[in-house]
Amino acid sequence: MKPRRCSRSACSAAAVATLTYAYAESTAVLGPLSPYVEPHSYDLCGPHADRLTVPLGWAVVRLEAEASREGGREVAGDDLEALADAVREASRRGPETPRRGPEPPQGPPGSQGGPQAPPGGRRGHLRAVPSPS
Secondary structure (H helix, E strand, O other): OOOOEOOOOOOOOEOOEEEEEEHHHOEEEEEEOOOOOOOOEEEEOHHHHHOOOOOOOOEEEEOOOOOEEEOOEEEOHHHHHHHHHHHHHHHHHOOOOOOOOOOOOOOOOOOOOOOOOOOOOEEOOEEOOOOOO
């Protein structure tokens, strides 16, 4: 198997880290070289990984290739890979659709107010209850 090379143009050094962007969170995740090549990730050599800069307002999450210390306990490499995979998955899904607020009140049946829910029927998460009269 051929060693993977740095994704930066004109660089032929061996890759040692993988860069993934989480656009929805404005975050760049730089971690150990991923076990497989992904189209939306970038493999970087050591010097390019060390000099990584991101746009103003973005955060960089650097995951160590070796097991690191967190709160006095060892963090296994599997935990770091799981975190990087979760960020990659979130970036693949794209931005979530914004939730809409409550629907505007509807007019009486037959008016120009729009579609009416049947008596006792459901409209979204609300239930229409007929009046007691």
